[in-house]
Amino acid sequence: MEKKDLIFTIVFTTIVLLLLVAFLLFFFIRYRFKNNAYIKEKEAMKKFFEKTLLQSQIEVQEATLAGIGKELHDNIGQLLSSTKMFLGITQRNLPKPPETLNIAEETLGKAINELRALSKSLDKDWLEQFDFIQNLKAEAERINEARYLQISFSHPEKLFLKADEQIILFRIVQEAIQNAIKHAQAKNIQINLSKTSEIVRVDVVDDGIGFNNSLHSDGLGMRNMKHRTKLLGGSITWNSINAGTSVKIELPFKENEQ
Amino acid sequence: MRVTAFIIGLIPVLISLLISIIFYKRLKPSWLRLFTWFLLFSMLISITGYFYSFYLKTGNHFIFNLYLLVQFLFYFGIFYKTFQTKKLKTFTLFVSICFLIYLLISFIFLDEFHTFNSLAFTIGSVLTILFCLLYFGALFNADGFINYFKIPMFWIATGILFFFVGNFLYLSFLNYILENNLDSGGNIYEVIIITLNLLLYCFFSIGFLSNQSWKKRT
Numbered sequence: 353m354e355k356k357d358l359i360f361t362i363v364f365t366t367i368v369l370l371l372l373v374a375f376l377l378f379f380f381i382r383y384r385f386k387n388n389a390y391i392k393e394k395e396a397m398k399k400f401f402e403k404t405l406l407q408s409q410i411e412v413q414e415a416t417l418a419g420i421g422k423e424l425h426d427n428i429g430q431l432l433s434s435t436k437m438f439l440g441i442t443q444r445n446l447p448k449p450p451e452t453l454n455i456a457e458e459t460l461g462k463a464i465n466e467l468r469a470l471s472k473s474l475d476k477d478w479l480e481q482f483d484f485i486q487n488l489k490a491e492a493e494r495i496n497e498a499r500y501l502q503i504s505f506s507h508p509e510k511l512f513l514k515a516d517e518q519i520i521l522f523r524i525v526q527e528a529i530q531n532a533i534k535h536a537q538a539k540n541i542q543i544n545l546s547k548t549s550e551i552v553r554v555d556v557v558d559d560g561i562g563f564n565n566s567l568h569s570d571g572l573g574m575r576n577m578k579h580r581t582k583l584l585g586g587s588i589t590w591n592s593i594n595a596g597t598s599v600k601i602e603l604p605f606k607e608n609e610q
Numbered sequence: 611m612r613v614t615a616f617i618i619g620l621i622p623v624l625i626s627l628l629i630s631i632i633f634y635k636r637l638k639p640s641w642l643r644l645f646t647w648f649l650l651f652s653m654l655i656s657i658t659g660y661f662y663s664f665y666l667k668t669g670n671h672f673i674f675n676l677y678l679l680v681q682f683l684f685y686f687g688i689f690y691k692t693f694q695t696k697k698l699k700t701f702t703l704f705v706s707i708c709f710l711i712y713l714l715i716s717f718i719f720l721d722e723f724h725t726f727n728s729l730a731f732t733i734g735s736v737l738t739i740l741f742c743l744l745y746f747g748a749l750f751n752a753d754g755f756i757n758y759f760k761i762p763m764f765w766i767a768t769g770i771l772f773f774f775v776g777n778f779l780y781l782s783f784l785n786y787i788l789e790n791n792l793d794s795g796g797n798i799y800e801v802i803i804i805t806l807n808l809l810l811y812c813f814f815s816i817g818f819l820s821n822q823s824w825k826k827r828t
Contacts, residue, residue, distance in 0.1 A: 359792045362779050366802065369775045377768060380746060384758055391755045 406583040410520060421474030429467050436460045469494045473526075484511050484518040488525060488543065495529070501538055503529070507545040513552065513605070517584055521554065521603065524580050524588070527573050528556040528599045536560025536597055547605060552586075556599040562592040615800045616660050622811035623653050629815045637818060641691050642762060645814065648684050652677070671726040678727065679713050682734035685770060689741040692763050698744060705737055728785050735778035742771040762817040769813025776806045 439457045443449045473491060485507050492503040513521065525543065532538040538560035546553050574590070577599075581588040586603035627649040630637065637643050655677045663670040686706040693699050713730055745767050749758065758764045780787070780802055787793050 358783070359787065359798060362783060363798060363802070366776050366779050369779070370772060373771055373775050377746075377771075380750060381758060383750070384756060388755050388757070395755075 403583060406579055410523075410580065410583065414519070417474045418477075421471040424467055424474070425471035429464065429471065432460060432464050432467065436464060466494070466498075484513065484522050485545070487518075487522050488545075491522075491526065491529070492543070495533075501533065501541065503541045503543065505543045505545070507543075508547060511545065511547065511552065513603075517603075520580050520584055521552075521601070524577050524601060525554060525556060527577050531573055532556070532558035532560055532597065535563065538596065550605060552603040552605045554599075554601040556601075557596060558598075559596040562594050562597050564592070615804060616656075619804050619807050620653065620656060622808045623649055623656070626811035626814045626818070627653060629818050633818055637762075639691070641688070642818070644684070644688070645766075645818070648680075649811075649814070651680065669724065672724050675717065675727050675730075678731055678734065679710075682709060682738065685738050686741065688763075688766070689745060692745060692767075694748065698748070702741065709734065709737065726781075726784055728782055731784075732778055732782040735774040735781070738770060738774050739778070742767045742774075746771075760820055762820055765813045765817030765820055769810040769817070772813070773806045773810040776802060776809075 436457065439453065439460060443453055443457060446453075469490070473487070473494075488505055488507075492505050495501065495503055511518065529541060529543075532541050536558050538558035540559045542555075542557045544553075544555040544557075546555075577588055581601060581603070584603050586601060588602075589600045591598045591600070627646065630643075630646040630649060634643055634646055637645075655673060659670040659673040659677075662668075662673060683706060686702055686709070690699055690702040690706070693702060712733070713727075716727060716730060745763070749756065749761075749764065780799060793799055
């Protein structure tokens with residue numbers, strides 16, 4: 353090789369090497385793009401599968417609850433109504449019925465009303481007839497009537513969510529209320545429903561004893577709430593201090609899609 | 611090297627330096643901030659080297675030998691910080707120490723400080739290319755969803771790879787080329803180095819700008 357040719361060989365080889373590097377990088381990036389698309393597809397499938405699974409679980413739960421509600425209404429409700437009727441007959445047959453009998457009849461009447469309300473709230477068909485706000489209002493009133501604790505509920509005029517989504521959200525809030533009653537010994541529960549053009553938010557705040565988040569995060573109730581929220585594509589967080597617990601539920605919401 | 615070529619060669623490094631200064635505090639991971647100082651150092655070396663040779667009409671190779679030492683150790687250090695596995699980190703550290711020892715020996719004992727150390731440059735270039743390939747290999751085998759375009763180091767490594775692949779053949783033969791006057795006036799090298807500088811600093815700039823954490827979350 354002549355000396356002068358060396359410089360051209362160097363330049364030529366350099367260009368070839370640079371093109372080779374560019375070529376390799378191109379395939380490297382292309383491979384990753386394909387891999388990323390595959391991962392995305394896999395994740396989408398996984399999400400779809402999880403959603404379907406959760407949907408089925410909830411449908412089974414709803415069917416079970418509806419069955420219990422029907423049983424409460426048709427069987428136990430009827431038995432209680434008959435008992436009330438017999439009490440009434442006894443009351444009328446006695447010249448001076450004892451005060452305890454009157455109280456028993458009155459208490460039984462209240463129990464029947466409670467049972468009807470409860471069976472209604474468990475009935476999916478009934479839930480589908482009403483929106484979330486109406487259902488929650490009725491639930492709050494039912495609990496307030498017992499005078500054990502006070503629930504206040506603030507909300508916008510209407511909540512534009514699909515019926516099945518409203519049911520799931522209702523069940524989540526129901527669970528939060530139950531937790532506040534059963535475990536937190538709360539005296540007041542404040543439920544606030546708000547929405548923006550992108551988010552529906554429900555805050556359930558109680559003044560109970562609170563709980564240790566790290567110890568109770570695996571409980572069945574909380575897991576159900578998480579699952580249900582996940583099904584709706586939202587998020588749920590608990591913030592508990594000694595002076596009470598606040599549950600924040602946020603769901604994605606697109607006004608024009610509803 | 612002519613003044614115009616010198617100025618054209620400086621523009622990309624200056625732009626890259628300005629970008630790294632503007633976004634200095636937002637550069638993540640924080641060791642990327644070292645690039646600002648490195649770019650400043652590179653620019654000062656280029657200016658010093660040029661004017662030293664221009665005014666004193668004498669060889670400036672010792673300046674670039676010094677730069678060679680800093681440059682390779684800086685790149686090795688960057689790859690050391692980037693590598694995730696202990697194996698690669700240890701290898702990088704070992705190679706860096708060996709390279710440093712070799713350079714010091716060649717400068718002090720072999721009296722190669724005042725002529726451009728082609729062999730040291732070739733070894734350094736090959737090692738840097740090797741680190742780039744190891745980095746790309748690690749990225750290639752990484753699990754999960756990865757968007758390369760949002761990783762600053764991906765762009766930086768790409769720039770370094772192009773620069774050294776394009777540079778190392780010419781500079782490996784530099785002493786031979788100079789002795790035989792194969793590139794009179796250094797015209798060919800001017801084109802090579804301007805193109806490679808442009809590529810290197812463009813990729814650096816994209817790397818600094820591609821950092822996800824810069825986008826303010828609303």
